[in-house]
Amino acid sequence: MxxxxxxxxxxxxxxxPGATICPFYDSLYDSDINSVLVRQEQNAAHAxxxxxxxxxxxxxxxxxxxxxxxxxxxxxxTAYMDSIPMVAITGQVRSDLLxxxxxxxxxxxxxxxxxxxxxxxxxxxxxxxxxFKEAFHIAATGRPGPVLxxxxxxxxxxxxxxxxxxxxxxxxxxxxxxxxxxxxxxxxVELIKQxxxxxxxxxxxxxxxxxxxxxxxxxxxxxxxxxxxxMGIGVMPSEHPLYLGMLGTHGRRCANKALxxxxxxxxxxxxxxxxxxxxxxxxxxxxxxxxxxDIDPAEIGKNVKVDIPIVGDMNHVMKKLIENIGDxxxxxxxxxxxxxxxxxxxxxxxxxDGYVEPRTLIGKLSSMLKSKAILxxxxxxxxxWCANNFRIREGRxxxxxxxxxxxxSIPCAIGAKLGLKKRDVVVVCGDGxxxxxxxxxxxxxxxxxxxxxxVMRNYRLGMVRELQDNLYNGRxxxxxxxxxxxxxxxxxxxxxxxxxxxxxxxxxxxINKIVESDKPFVLVCQVHPDTPSIL
Amino acid sequence: xxxxxxxxxxxxxxxxSKVSGLFSRRGFNIDSLAVGVTADPTVSxxxxxxxxxxxxxxxxxxxxxxxxxxxxVKRLIDGEFISRELCLIKVHCAAAKxxxxxxxxxxxxxxxxxxxVSTITLEYCETVEQISTLIDLVKPYGIREIVRTxxxxxxxxKASVQG
Numbered sequence: 001m002x003x004x005x006x007x008x009x010x011x012x013x014x015x016x017p018g019a020t021i022c023p024f025y026d027s028l029y030d031s032d033i034n035s036v037l038v039r040q041e042q043n044a045a046h047a048x049x050x051x052x053x054x055x056x057x058x059x060x061x062x063x064x065x066x067x068x069x070x071x072x073x074x075x076x077x078t079a080y081m082d083s084i085p086m087v088a089i090t091g092q093v094r095s096d097l098l099x100x101x102x103x104x105x106x107x108x109x110x111x112x113x114x115x116x117x118x119x120x121x122x123x124x125x126x127x128x129x130x131x132f133k134e135a136f137h138i139a140a141t142g143r144p145g146p147v148l149x150x151x152x153x154x155x156x157x158x159x160x161x162x163x164x165x166x167x168x169x170x171x172x173x174x175x176x177x178x179x180x181x182x183x184x185x186x187x188x189v190e191l192i193k194q195x196x197x198x199x200x201x202x203x204x205x206x207x208x209x210x211x212x213x214x215x216x217x218x219x220x221x222x223x224x225x226x227x228x229x230x231m232g233i234g235v236m237p238s239e240h241p242l243y244l245g246m247l248g249t250h251g252r253r254c255a256n257k258a259l260x261x262x263x264x265x266x267x268x269x270x271x272x273x274x275x276x277x278x279x280x281x282x283x284x285x286x287x288x289x290x291x292x293x294d295i296d297p298a299e300i301g302k303n304v305k306v307d308i309p310i311v312g313d314m315n316h317v318m319k320k321l322i323e324n325i326g327d328x329x330x331x332x333x334x335x336x337x338x339x340x341x342x343x344x345x346x347x348x349x350x351x352x353d354g355y356v357e358p359r360t361l362i363g364k365l366s367s368m369l370k371s372k373a374i375l376x377x378x379x380x381x382x383x384x385w386c387a388n389n390f391r392i393r394e395g396r397x398x399x400x401x402x403x404x405x406x407x408x409s410i411p412c413a414i415g416a417k418l419g420l421k422k423r424d425v426v427v428v429c430g431d432g433x434x435x436x437x438x439x440x441x442x443x444x445x446x447x448x449x450x451x452x453x454x455v456m457r458n459y460r461l462g463m464v465r466e467l468q469d470n471l472y473n474g475r476x477x478x479x480x481x482x483x484x485x486x487x488x489x490x491x492x493x494x495x496x497x498x499x500x501x502x503x504x505x506x507x508x509x510x511i512n513k514i515v516e517s518d519k520p521f522v523l524v525c526q527v528h529p530d531t532p533s534i535l
Numbered sequence: 536x537x538x539x540x541x542x543x544x545x546x547x548x549x550x551x552s553k554v555s556g557l558f559s560r561r562g563f564n565i566d567s568l569a570v571g572v573t574a575d576p577t578v579s580x581x582x583x584x585x586x587x588x589x590x591x592x593x594x595x596x597x598x599x600x601x602x603x604x605x606x607x608v609k610r611l612i613d614g615e616f617i618s619r620e621l622c623l624i625k626v627h628c629a630a631a632k633x634x635x636x637x638x639x640x641x642x643x644x645x646x647x648x649x650x651x652v653s654t655i656t657l658e659y660c661e662t663v664e665q666i667s668t669l670i671d672l673v674k675p676y677g678i679r680e681i682v683r684t685x686x687x688x689x690x691x692x693k694a695s696v697q698g
Contacts, residue, residue, distance in 0.1 A: 298597035
């Protein structure tokens, strides 16, 4: 198994050992693969996700059978919803004990069925090279996703006569179509040329296929304005004149306004989930036409009715669009209207004295970091503040837009940092999400990772509290986090320097100082509980 | 609207649970599902009869196609395929009525496969419509048990489902 990982060029794995995965860990111990010990298995999967997104190749996580494996599930499900390439390896009880409810036995391939792209329960040691080869291939190609390999302990212990790693994969039933059909591309081009008010909606598929620069080029050639979904943030630099921001229930008003008046949407690598388009029927009822480009045919037409479907890899389809679009440019009226919209809906932010204003701070954060910085946002208000206010230049924005798993940001940052060591990696989370994965501060210290963590502390589960204000008569059932521990003292107990601030001025002062250091830091920002998610 | 799908899958452990899990997970309603090996022993064929509109059946096809062990999904076109279902019907039948039931069986081309003192069992291999006709005809005598295999289907003429 270790040789298989080496053959796949894996340099880092994230995991947590246990009895049934010990033979694998024992071999890993002698290898040159960096094995990172997390503090809970779920975070191994999130770290592998962060690594995968940073490196654009499958991340690997490992856990033991039973509880180790079931703890992985949330991380695997998160990767599935966010289309992250991942290979998860779990130990399993001895083959002859399978199905007998033996100690630490769980049917993990069965349990993960709805959240894995594919899974294997390995029955013969000789099958391991083929299974690993297939798993990495399936995880990384087509629409990426997690693949689970469950290996009983005796299969790990058996010796095989000779190790030969297959060079190619032959799966009769799996041949993802990556090349967009040229006829469809040409039909799309015709439709774009007829459109008076076209828009591009870009999603995570553009980033995962590495088509970011091609999409920018296409937008610039045609001057078509660009919106992004949450997973697509980073497709365009935030300050790009053609970029209108994130769409959807928590998106920017100018983006949503533009979407309401468009006559053609070019959807690129996005599935248009219910957070992006809350009322898809309205969209197809009016005269808006839709071109949908995605690698996964099942996403096309699932949420929104489509006029021209193009199944293919964004990179390939974008190239074909650029070749075929000619010198088409959008008309001046639409251009002017979009610019107006953008100027008109500048968010005015209200502030609270004696507190940090998180949106203003996040708006300035990027200028204090290197241009290629990676921001890992958690889930909740902090995620929306980051999505709408972080000004991406050449860097990346990692968050879980599909699954929305609290506690994602810290382990994700660990993976991202280990994948791209030279990048600035910053976490923004809330005090709720921080407490879901604060145990990983140990992993940060043990691996000397220079990760800066900004905790937006409002003593609330802010997003749910906001929901309660709007829909449940302000009854704050179980969303108050009073009596939580002193985070500064906690960070220091882990051996990480930390400070608490209650004004933007102080926060900026600290950030400017800590980015110079190569040590991790936890900056706790006091945020007023009434600070809203948007506007 | 009823749709008949022919699905070729790798003949390996766990495939049926992947396919059936998909139905409950995605909220598809299926009438029947029948599975058996094909001429190629590494490939099995699943015939699914599903109920739904065009959107539902298109989603069903696409989601099935996403499962890695699924080789091919083909929607069979109405009027262009032959379908059959095998059905065993055990009818309450005292000696006095036995002849009537046998007459119905003869009329419908069903086979009598078992006769006991108080029951008679018919074997019937036909379309779903014909099977429901037979069931209606014997219902007045009292049905003790029905076992059905689910529909299987094959294209008419040269057309076929190939991986």
